[in-house]
Amino acid sequence: MTTTTTSRPPFDPELEAVLGALAEQVPPSITPEMIPFLRQSPIMGPVDELLAERGITRRDVSISGFQGAEIVVSVLAKEGRVGTGPGIYHTHGGGMIAGDRFAGVAGVAGIAEWIDRFDAVAVTVEYRLAPEFPDPFPVEDCYAGLVWTAEHAEELGIDPARLIIAGASAGGGLAAGVALLARDRGGPALAGQMLICPMLDDRDQTISTRQIDGVGVWDRTSNLTGWNALLGERRGGDDVSPYAAPARATDHTGLPPAFIDCGSAEVFRDEDVAYATSLWAAGVQAELHVWPGGFHGFDMMAPHAAISKAAPEARTNWVARIFGA
Template sequence: MHVNPAPPFDPELNAALGQLSESIPCTITPHMIPLLRERPVDPALEELVTSLGASHEERTIAGYEGGEIIVSIYRRPGQTTAGPGIFHIHGGGMVFGDRFTGVQAFLPYIASHGAVVVSIEYRLAPDFPDPVPVEDCYAGLLWLAEHAADLGIDAERLVVAGASAGGGLAAGVTLLARDRKGPALRASLLIYPMLDDRNETISSHQIQGIGVWDRTSNFTGWDALLGSRRGTADVSIYAAPARAEDLSGLPPTFIDVGSAEVFRDEDVAYASRIWAAGGIAELHVWPGGFHGFDGFAPHSQLSRAMIKTRNEWLSRLLEF
């Protein structure tokens, strides 16, 4: 196919990319996965937990087919009123990351809304290919719902949230909850979600060798998850939610994405199909944004606007 020129990066973000290039590769190949898994936990995480007056507890629960997985629970000790439950699924292209990756974005809701944040350590591909990651996450959501009272969670205010691969898994979990008549969800928060294994949109062709998480990286992640099934008819809608023909019956959904990243077109299409099915979706495409720019360059003007918009949406959904 003809490859359209890539949209330009926001000037401020482009400058940040230049500084990131030595530590954040734009192209990820399979041999890099072990090294990416060695990244340490940000020491500022526990400082943030302490500053919010929150506690961090770990529990081991049953995942898919009885496999053991760990969840981290963040909440305010001694809270007497049940608060919203935020079920967080981390990113990392299905192949790296852990339950501490990206959870910082949701911890302030412990102080502002009395929320309980549960972050799951689902098992990663290629060691545990599909359906293990999404089924682990769904098992975690079921566990959260079953233990809502014990955790101090208002079961009528459950939100599933995730970024990148975690956004794709959050979309898959949302579809599973709908189709299996599982826990009722207040909202689904999909941050530049990874939704389509076919990798054939215009944006997936535009972003190659530039930015963060390019076309080759996307093949690396999806091949690890699906193996030879990638791109064939033998792919579940829960693994690749962009394949779902019916997007009716979903909770209010928020999607944001950069204009200069692989996931742009599949994310826009997903929001459009929610609307076409009579559902509620809020979509933001941030001009000149590369994948994960809010995390890599949080102090840029575009990142601040993105984070503010996302937080305002989630606050509205948690307050009624």
């Protein structure tokens, strides 16, 4: 079947109106030589200011990552918080090639919102990035951070029975991979996995990856750039671990409940729908939303749009049910 960009689902009108302006800042196609540019934007200062405005404190801790190397996690909690409550372990996005542990934390409806609303403690991990650190470095660093979080739950004020993992885009793929690792290694236990437009499949074979080519945000070329950086010559072949590309998993039994969402006009649509279907087939509870006309990361880039308000509300409602809040 031949699919062209003209046969893709249309963008939501409110979202399409901002795509022209976005293209000047975020081109649809990311190629390998653009990786250094993606990493240039400083993020620490504004995030600290936004956290302070919400009354959230930050503590950085050095821990042992994959193969014993030092990595950093940040512990975020409301100022003056005491007692025990829910926990959020966060793996950031960035296509496996960019971003830092604060990406997705301080937005209007990001991790900071859940810290504030549910009196939760969040731990966000600075995993090492491809291509300098290819698979399995990112997912193993993320798993090491989850282990540290669970081992220090009492000290952090986290109820181990209410610890979830959350990530968007590449962070969603890493969250799914860590959930698989945690199941297969006998822990830590997770109460749920929040997978926001997760990056799950390296094979570049879905209809949606062919539809979103040269349009939108994070198109087919960008996706291949990220996967090639992570997997190199193994991308698309038989020697790819389900922990690196969770769409490769064949056993979904025993995984924690999941929230999965994506846009109807983004590369990840078909792999995300397929992953939810696989979870249901294995008897795992999953909530799936395909936001009509949404491009990748639409809620962050066009927060005024109606679906950009509906998407984070649905995520927060799911988190509330998991936490029993």
